[in-house]
Amino acid sequence: MNSSDHALRGRNLSFSFGAVPVLWNLDVDLRWGTVTAIAGPNGAGKSTLIEILAGVRRALAGTVERGGEVALVVQRATVPDALPLTVRDVAMMGTWGSPAAPSGRVGARERRFRVAEALDRVQLADLADAPFGSLSGGQRQRALLAQGLARRAGIFLLDEPAAGLDAESRERTSSMLAEEARRGAAVACVSHDEDSIAAATSVIRLEGGRRVG
Numbered sequence: 001m002n003s004s005d006h007a008l009r010g011r012n013l014s015f016s017f018g019a020v021p022v023l024w025n026l027d028v029d030l031r032w033g034t035v036t037a038i039a040g041p042n043g044a045g046k047s048t049l050i051e052i053l054a055g056v057r058r059a060l061a062g063t064v065e066r067g068g069e070v071a072l073v074v075q076r077a078t079v080p081d082a083l084p085l086t087v088r089d090v091a092m093m094g095t096w097g098s099p100a101a102p103s104g105r106v107g108a109r110e111r112r113f114r115v116a117e118a119l120d121r122v123q124l125a126d127l128a129d130a131p132f133g134s135l136s137g138g139q140r141q142r143a144l145l146a147q148g149l150a151r152r153a154g155i156f157l158l159d160e161p162a163a164g165l166d167a168e169s170r171e172r173t174s175s176m177l178a179e180e181a182r183r184g185a186a187v188a189c190v191s192h193d194e195d196s197i198a199a200a201t202s203v204i205r206l207e208g209g210r211r212v213g
């Protein structure tokens with residue numbers, strides 16, 4: 001990418017589900033060290049956009065240039081209750097194939113350290129050995145946030161990380177994202193919460209798949 005302050009640049013992004021257009025010709029710029037809120041009414045295309053920015057969904061038209069590794073925190077992930085995954089396992093997944101140190105791959109010790117730190121930050125250290133399936137909705141959301149934090153990626157994309165959280169946890173999530181930006185990350189976060197939107201460095205507003213702000 002030419003301009004060094006740009007972590008991610010999307011140009012002319014369009015997407016349809018079948019014949020139904022969902023995103024129209026969007027431009028998106030994310031800068032290092034900033035938090036961008038992605039706001040808009042239900043069905044505006046926010047989740048679709050974040051998936052395209054993360055590279056887990058392909059735009060039908062347009063380009064996305066990324067200047068670093070991406071961590072994606074998905075919304076309301078479900079795991080079969082019978083799957084024996086602990087909270088620590090879920091956070092550890094964030095380190096899989098994670099951006100290596102310049103010296104090479106991230107070692108097991110470093111991964112364990114990152115996971116412990118991430119679980120501490122989302123206040124789930126006490127539940128590290130609990131089955132993920134036994135958590136409440138809000139706790140699951142925090143475990144997924146820990147998964148993203150453990151990745152230590154330069155570009156941090158989140159689909160409503162505060163959904164289902166109480167006011168205090170929403171506030172904590174918001175300040176954690178600000179901390180990630182302070183360490184230099186480019187953070188973009190789908191949000192319905194006016195306080196988090198107001199706290200962001202910049203806002204992308206979508207309506208009916210078009211950018212209106």
Ligand SMILES: Nc1ncnc2c1ncn2[C@@H]1O[C@H](COP(=O)(O)OP(=O)(O)OP(=O)(O)O)[C@@H](O)[C@H]1O
Pocket residue numbers: 017022040041042043044045046047048049
């Ligand atoms: N898998 C799918 N197949 C068909 N249509 C879909 C699919 N996923 C989403 N859509 C439609 O695409 C549009 C955009 O959906 P998207 O989930 O991106 O919006 P959103 O702004 O994130 O909404 P919300 O705030 O409710 O999560 C909506 O009209 C939705 O119904």
